[in-house]
Amino acid sequence: xxxVVLVSGARHPVSRRPALxxxxxxxxxxxxxxxxxxxxxxxxxxxxxxxxxLGHGLGEADWLExxxxxxxxxxxxxxxxxxxxxxxxxxxxxxxxxxxxxxxYALAEALDMPIIADxxxxxxxxxxxxxxxxxxxxxxxxxxxVVQLPVLVTIHPLAPPPSPFAFAAARRGTIRHERxxxxxxxxxxxxxxxxxxxxxRPKMMRQAGAGQAGEKAVLVGPTPEEAAERILAFLEDNGxxxxxx
Amino acid sequence: MSRPRIDPRAARASHxxxxxxxxxxxxxxxxxxPVSPTGRPRRDPRREMAVSRVSSDGRPRFDRSHQxxxxxxxxxxxxxxxxxxxxxxxxIVAEPAFLVFAIxxxxxxxxxxFDRQLLGAAHRLVGSSGEGAVxxxxxxPIADLGTAGADRSLIVEADGASASGRARLLRGLxxxxxxxxxxxxxxxxxxxxxxxxxxxxxxxxxxxxxHLGPRQAIRATKGRMAEEVGEPPRLMTLGEDRAAPYxxxxxxxxxxxxxxxxxxxxxxxxxxxxxxxxxDPARLTLSETDFVVSAGNGVTDFDHFRxxxxxxxxxxxxxxxxxxxxxxxxxxxxxxSGTVLAGDCYLALGIAGAPQHLQGxxxxxxxxxxxxxxxxxxxxxxxxxxxxxxxxxxxxxxKLLEERGS
Ligand SMILES: Cc1cc2nc3c(=O)[nH]c(=O)nc-3n(C[C@H](O)[C@H](O)[C@H](O)COP(=O)(O)OP(=O)(O)OC[C@H]3O[C@@H](n4cnc5c(N)ncnc54)[C@H](O)[C@@H]3O)c2cc1C
Ligand SMILES: Nc1ncnc2c1ncn2[C@@H]1O[C@H](COP(=O)(O)O)[C@@H](O)[C@H]1O
Numbered sequence: 247x248x249x250v251v252l253v254s255g256a257r258h259p260v261s262r263r264p265a266l267x268x269x270x271x272x273x274x275x276x277x278x279x280x281x282x283x284x285x286x287x288x289x290x291x292x293x294x295x296x297x298x299x300l301g302h303g304l305g306e307a308d309w310l311e312x313x314x315x316x317x318x319x320x321x322x323x324x325x326x327x328x329x330x331x332x333x334x335x336x337x338x339x340x341x342x343x344x345x346x347x348x349x350x351y352a353l354a355e356a357l358d359m360p361i362i363a364d365x366x367x368x369x370x371x372x373x374x375x376x377x378x379x380x381x382x383x384x385x386x387x388x389x390x391x392v393v394q395l396p397v398l399v400t401i402h403p404l405a406p407p408p409s410p411f412a413f414a415a416a417r418r419g420t421i422r423h424e425r426x427x428x429x430x431x432x433x434x435x436x437x438x439x440x441x442x443x444x445x446x447r448p449k450m451m452r453q454a455g456a457g458q459a460g461e462k463a464v465l466v467g468p469t470p471e472e473a474a475e476r477i478l479a480f481l482e483d484n485g486x487x488x489x490x491x
Numbered sequence: 492m493s494r495p496r497i498d499p500r501a502a503r504a505s506h507x508x509x510x511x512x513x514x515x516x517x518x519x520x521x522x523x524x525p526v527s528p529t530g531r532p533r534r535d536p537r538r539e540m541a542v543s544r545v546s547s548d549g550r551p552r553f554d555r556s557h558q559x560x561x562x563x564x565x566x567x568x569x570x571x572x573x574x575x576x577x578x579x580x581x582x583i584v585a586e587p588a589f590l591v592f593a594i595x596x597x598x599x600x601x602x603x604x605f606d607r608q609l610l611g612a613a614h615r616l617v618g619s620s621g622e623g624a625v626x627x628x629x630x631x632p633i634a635d636l637g638t639a640g641a642d643r644s645l646i647v648e649a650d651g652a653s654a655s656g657r658a659r660l661l662r663g664l665x666x667x668x669x670x671x672x673x674x675x676x677x678x679x680x681x682x683x684x685x686x687x688x689x690x691x692x693x694x695x696x697x698x699x700x701x702h703l704g705p706r707q708a709i710r711a712t713k714g715r716m717a718e719e720v721g722e723p724p725r726l727m728t729l730g731e732d733r734a735a736p737y738x739x740x741x742x743x744x745x746x747x748x749x750x751x752x753x754x755x756x757x758x759x760x761x762x763x764x765x766x767x768x769x770x771d772p773a774r775l776t777l778s779e780t781d782f783v784v785s786a787g788n789g790v791t792d793f794d795h796f797r798x799x800x801x802x803x804x805x806x807x808x809x810x811x812x813x814x815x816x817x818x819x820x821x822x823x824x825x826x827x828s829g830t831v832l833a834g835d836c837y838l839a840l841g842i843a844g845a846p847q848h849l850q851g852x853x854x855x856x857x858x859x860x861x862x863x864x865x866x867x868x869x870x871x872x873x874x875x876x877x878x879x880x881x882x883x884x885x886x887x888x889x890k891l892l893e894e895r896g897s
Contacts, residue, residue, distance in 0.1 A: 256714075257713075257714055259715070341714050342713055342714035342716075343713065343714075344713075345698075345699075345711070345713070345714065346696070346698045346712075347686060347698065348686055348690065351686040351687060351689070351690045352690050354690075355690040355691060360655065360759060360761040360762070361687075362654075363654070363682075363683040364679070364683070373763075383679065383680070384596075384598065384679050385598070385775075385779065385780065385781045386770025386772075386779045386780060387767065387768060387769050387770045388767075388768040388770070389765065389766065389767055389768065390764075390765075390766040390768060391762055391763075391764065391766075392762070392764040392765075393761055393762055393763065394760070394762075397761065437695070438695060438721055438722075438724065439697070439719035439720060439721035440719070440721060441712070441717050441720075442717065442718060442720060443716070443717060443718070444711055444713075444715050444716055444717055446715075447701050447702055447709075449730075449731075449732040449733065450732045450733065450734075450735060452732065452853050462874055462875075462876070463874070463875050463876065464865075464870065464876040464878070465875075465876065465877050465879075466878045467878055467879060468877060468878075468879060470880075470883040470884050470886070470887035471887050471891070473861070473884045473887065473888075474884060474887040474888040474890070474891045475891065476875065476877065477838070477859055477861075477875065477877065477884075477888060478888070478891060478892070478895075480859060480874070480875045481782075481803075481836070481859075484835075484836070484856075484857050485599055485600075485601045486781070486782050486835060486836045486857065487782060487804050487805075489803075489892055489895050490895050490896075
């Protein structure tokens with residue numbers, strides 16, 4: 247099984263230096279545990295993030311050097327078409343780049359691969375050419391999917407924590423460097439939006455009991471049985487849980 | 492500029508009420524005496540208060556926004572007749588010039604806080620002119636869409652469809668209705684759907700929008716070092732707690748007619764099997780779960796408490812006192828120095844409701860309190876309060892649950 251881990255050109259939120267995001271470190275560890283041939287892939291001006299990913303369990307990586315302002319997606323598509331991996335693992339959002347989370351979707355569309363979002367576990371499937379994927383849903387629910395290869399998955403923060411960074415492994419790993427000239431590649435599409443320095447906007451306060459419908463009920467000294475009835479009725483009326491068999 | 496000096500004795504004398512034979516002099520400070528050395532009209536604070544008083548019975552309520560002159564106003568004992576509550580008005584948009592889609596998640600057929608915020612944001616995009624209409628799109632039936640602000644509703648029963656199937660279906664809807672905006676929640680399946688739609692339609696999308704107005708949408712980028720600003724595009728995902736829920740008059744929530752052929756529900760060939768595993772509340776962390784059953788210092792019977800939490804299918808929690816005493820693990824602590832809950836419902840057994848504890852449950856929509864003290868802060872916060880001994884209520888609840896056979 248051939249796995250490719252996508253590493254973005256993320257920056258550390260405080261120091262602004264090139265850094266691997268936690269999600270991509272989780273992706274690298276997950277891929278290393280999965281076995282088979284695992285390679286990292288990054289398209290961008292520097293390979294610092296890839297070097298860090300090697301320390302989290304990747305043995306080898308490909309670095310497509312492109313200039314800063316060039317859209318990495320066409321270069322990634324060309325490379326992935328040639329490499330034809332079975333599983334592509336990406337983070338669900340970047341940090342310090344575009345942060346839209348659109349790159350994996352654009353790749354999946356161009357490569358005609360199914361994409362599974364918010365994955366917390368990947369293991370080889372029972373049949374050949376299949377993989378079993380665990381997806382995180384809301385409220386702690388999970389979905390287990392058996393998917394035909396090839397597939398692209400994005401990692402959810404609840405995936406297993408990344409294996410610790412090993413400096414020796416980062417030094418030992420090899421990065422294959424390929425320079426991609428900007429000629430012929432379209433530069434990033436002009437965005438219809440203007441960019442300006444960030445201004446913090448506080449989130450709205452969550453008010454206590456906002457959206458709480460109906461009157462407040464206070465029962466003074468009910469019998470325990472009556473109290474129990476009322477509590478269960480409250481839970482069922484508000485759709486929290488159902489208790490009837 | 493020199494002003495004539497006030498003569499306090501003369502001012503006091505002008506307020507004096509002549510009560511012959513009284514021991515103490517009586518003053519009526521409300522009476523505006525003729526003495527105003529400056530010649531300026533004098534304020535009568537009592538009269539102003541009386542005028543701004545809007546309810547005459549029970550607890551006094553004042554409307555301080557009254558800006559007009561207080562000269563020659565009615566006597567202070569006038570009664571303000573409050574108008575009889577009118578029947579709730581209905582907002583009907585008969586022929587909308589354009590639509591704004593809001594994609595609802597509504598697990599279990601109930602709108603979440605985030606869904607309501609999405610409808611509120613959609614109303615900001617529509618404006619109050621009554622030209623456009625907000626259409627709520629959902630994949631399973633939902634109650635209460637009208638009060639939450641949906642002018643139109645479109646329920647496509649596609650609960651079993653895969654994410655790519657839903658994206659194709661949504662694309663069909665967007666192409667046939669041509670909405671001006673489509674709003675998604677930046678969370679879970681909606682965020683996934685939005686991105687699938689964006690790449691399959693080749694439309695730009697503004698993700699995780701932090702500010703949304705009729706003319707401007709803003710999102711953070713480059714790790715919150717920069718922000719992207721522009722006219723609201725067609726596709727947007729809204730961040731949580733970024734818009735107020737709709738608070739206006741009830742909307743019509745008429746059903747939008749659509750033909751199944753426009754949007755067929757297809758399955759995904761690549762997905763061979765699909766198994767849904769519901770979360771096990773006993774093993775979930777407090778920040779993930781939706782229902783917490785919590786014990787405070789008023790609970791002594793922890794055997795029954797643990798059984799009750801399991802039987803109610805809730806995640807056990809505790810106040811700090813209980814965790815400090817080692818009766819519950821530290822991970823179970825709810826509050827400022829424990830876990831801040833994200834769940835919908837909180838059952839507090841014998842918890843007083845200290846501010847540090849209440850901070851942890853600020854986001855909970857439904858709170859039930861069982862406490863022996865009617866004046867505990869938790870009772871103030873709760874939607875249902877039971878003033879009873881927790882040690883008696885817990886076995887009764889367990890017995891009732893057993894009877895119901897769950
Ligand atoms: C810096 C700081 C951080 C803190 N952080 C937290 C935090 O994160 N989480 C937290 O919980 N606390 C926190 N605290 C502690 C907090 O201030 C309170 O001391 C604590 O929450 C009180 O817990 P309690 O309500 O369980 O106990 P008590 O205050 O002892 O209240 C017990 C309640 O149970 C009722 N009761 C008694 N007997 C019964 C009975 N038989 N049946 C029913 N009800 C009964 C009583 O009427 C009372 O209301 C913090 C304090 C500080 C100073
Ligand atoms: N230049 C890039 N090279 C390789 N992978 C990338 C690149 N940019 C983004 N990705 C992948 O796409 C994910 C989402 O990034 P983004 O769409 O920028 O939020 C990241 O976590 C990476 O896995």
